[in-house]
Amino acid sequence: MADGTVEADTLGHLMTSLRPRLHRYCARMVGSAIDGEDVVQEALAKAAEAAPGAGAIERPESWLFRIAHNAALDALRRRKRRAEVGAWVDPAVLADAGAVADSRVAATWSLAVFMRLPAAQRSSAVLVDVLGYSLTETAGILGVSLAAVKAALHRGRLRLRELAAPDAIQAAPLAAAEMDRLRAYADRFNARDFDALRDLLAEDAKLDLVNRTRLDGRKDVSIYFTRYEERSDWRFAPGLAEGRPALLASDPSDASGTVRWIVLLGWRDGRILTIRDFKYAPYVAESLAVSRL
Numbered sequence: 001m002a003d004g005t006v007e008a009d010t011l012g013h014l015m016t017s018l019r020p021r022l023h024r025y026c027a028r029m030v031g032s033a034i035d036g037e038d039v040v041q042e043a044l045a046k047a048a049e050a051a052p053g054a055g056a057i058e059r060p061e062s063w064l065f066r067i068a069h070n071a072a073l074d075a076l077r078r079r080k081r082r083a084e085v086g087a088w089v090d091p092a093v094l095a096d097a098g099a100v101a102d103s104r105v106a107a108t109w110s111l112a113v114f115m116r117l118p119a120a121q122r123s124s125a126v127l128v129d130v131l132g133y134s135l136t137e138t139a140g141i142l143g144v145s146l147a148a149v150k151a152a153l154h155r156g157r158l159r160l161r162e163l164a165a166p167d168a169i170q171a172a173p174l175a176a177a178e179m180d181r182l183r184a185y186a187d188r189f190n191a192r193d194f195d196a197l198r199d200l201l202a203e204d205a206k207l208d209l210v211n212r213t214r215l216d217g218r219k220d221v222s223i224y225f226t227r228y229e230e231r232s233d234w235r236f237a238p239g240l241a242e243g244r245p246a247l248l249a250s251d252p253s254d255a256s257g258t259v260r261w262i263v264l265l266g267w268r269d270g271r272i273l274t275i276r277d278f279k280y281a282p283y284v285a286e287s288l289a290v291s292r293l
Contacts, residue, residue, distance in 0.1 A: 011047065011048075011051050011057070011060060011064075012048075014060055014061065014064065015044050015047065015048075015064065018061065018064055019040060019044070019211070019281075019283070020283035020286075021131055022040050022043065022044075022064065022065065022068050023036055023037060023040050023281075023283050023284065024126070024130060024131060024283070024286070024287065025065065025068060025069070025072075025123075025126050025127065025130075025131060026039040026040050026043070026068055026071070026072050027111055027284075027287050028111055028114040028122065028126045028130065028287070029069070029072035029073075029076070029114075029119070029122060029123060029126065030072055030075050030076060030079075030115075031111045031112060031114065031115035032111060032242055033111065033241075033242065033284050033285075033286075033287045033288040033289075034241065034242055034244070034264070034284070034288070035075065036072075036111075036284075036287075037210060037278070037281060037284055038075070039068065039071050039072050039075050040068065040071075042071045042074075042075075043064070043067045043068040043070075043071040043072075044064075046067055046071065047063075047064055047067050050067075059140060062137060062140045062141045065127070065141040066140075066141050066142070066143060069123060069141060069142060072123075073119060076119065110287075110289065111287055111289070112289075113160070113163050114126065116159070116163060117156050117159055117160070120142075120144075120148075120152045121152045121153070121155050121156030121159065122156065123142055123152075124138055124142070124149050124152040124153040124156055125152075125153060125156035125157065125160065127141060127142075128149075128153055129153075129157070135149050135150060135153070138153075174240065174245060174293070178245055179238070179245075179293060181267070182238040182245050182246075182247070182265075182293070183238045183293070185197070185200075185238075185247065185265065186236045186237060186238045186247055189228070189236045189247070190235055190236055192229065194225040194226070194228070194229050197225055197272075198218075198222045198225055200270075200271055200272045201218045201221055201222065201271065201272050202218065202268060202269075202271040202272060202273045203217070203218050204216070204217065204218075204273070205217065205218050205221045205271075205272055205273060205274070205275070206221070206273070206274050206275070207220075207221045207224050207274075207275045207276075207277070208274070208275070208276045208277070209224070209277050209279070209280060210276065210277065210278045210279075210280060210281040210284075211278075211280040211281040212279075212280040221275065224275065224277070232252075233251055233252070233253070234249050234250070234251065234252070234260075235249070235250055235251075235252045236248065236249055236263070237250070237292050237293075238292070238293045239259075239290055239291055239292040239293050240290065240291050240293070241262045241264070241288055241289070241290050242288065242289050242290075244264060245264075245265070246262045246263065246264050246265075246290070247262060247263040247264075247265070248262055248290055248292060249261045249262065249263065249279070259285055259288070259290050260279075260282060260285060261277070261278040261279045261281070261282055261284070261285055262278050262284070262285065262288065262290065263275065263276065263277045263278070263279075264276040
């Protein structure tokens with residue numbers, strides 16, 4: 001890949017164009033398309049903060065991926081410290097043996113399967129076999145020797161082949177009351193009953209329109225519904241995204257019903273406290289495990 005030198009003030013355009021690729025990497029590093037977007041946001045914020053004092057940055061693409069890699073490792077360390085137990089397997093406790101896998105196989109693995117590789121193998125396999133970086137570029141991104149990348153990639157490919165038929169991770173069943181609330185919200189949205197939805201907002205409601213904007217407070221967040229009111233290229237269905245209650249958005253003109261993006265809701269005392277809408281981050285849906293209720 002051509003990867004020249006750019007001034008720090010030109011990084012904004014590169015960040016925008018690389019964001020989907022950064023997400024593919026981070027999602028596979030942390031085992032979640034949703035959490036992967038959090039890592040991307042953290043990495044880009046760190047890059048934006050560092051850029052003014054960085055001067056002319058050589059190999060800016062590698063520089064951004066190195067920041068994303070470190071942000072993903074930080075997220076994994078935080079997860080381990082919190083001793084979270086759930087859908088994702090701690091990669092540190094898993095072995096690394098198997099048989100040969102090629103890039104076409106690696107590129108199709110689910111996020112949960114990648115989490116069953118140790119971090120060094122996982123990062124090398126994703127960069128080379130999923131994102132198409134060379135061994136030399138991968139070594140530069142990770143800040144390790146070429147020999148270390150070759151060894152980690154070899155072991156990672158072996159382990160991926162061993163995991164050729166991974167067991168699906170089962171999500172915890174959704175409580176009946178939560179399911180009913182999610183269905184009611186989707187029904188009101190599809191009926192375009194936006195006044196009723198605005199009435200559900202808490203006074204301190206927060207909106208994260210991922211990759212676009214954030215708003216705080218009921219008055220400002222109410223505008224969110226107005227934007228949907230102006231369009232008709234969406235329909236919501238209640239479902240699960242990585243085991244989390246979610247609204248699954250599809251285009252009603254698309255007979256396949258492909259999920260284009262999701263919306264996550266947070267509730268408090270029967271009112272909407274948080275809305276996280278991924279409409280402007282469609283790349284998240286690429287590796288997202290979803291199911292309709």
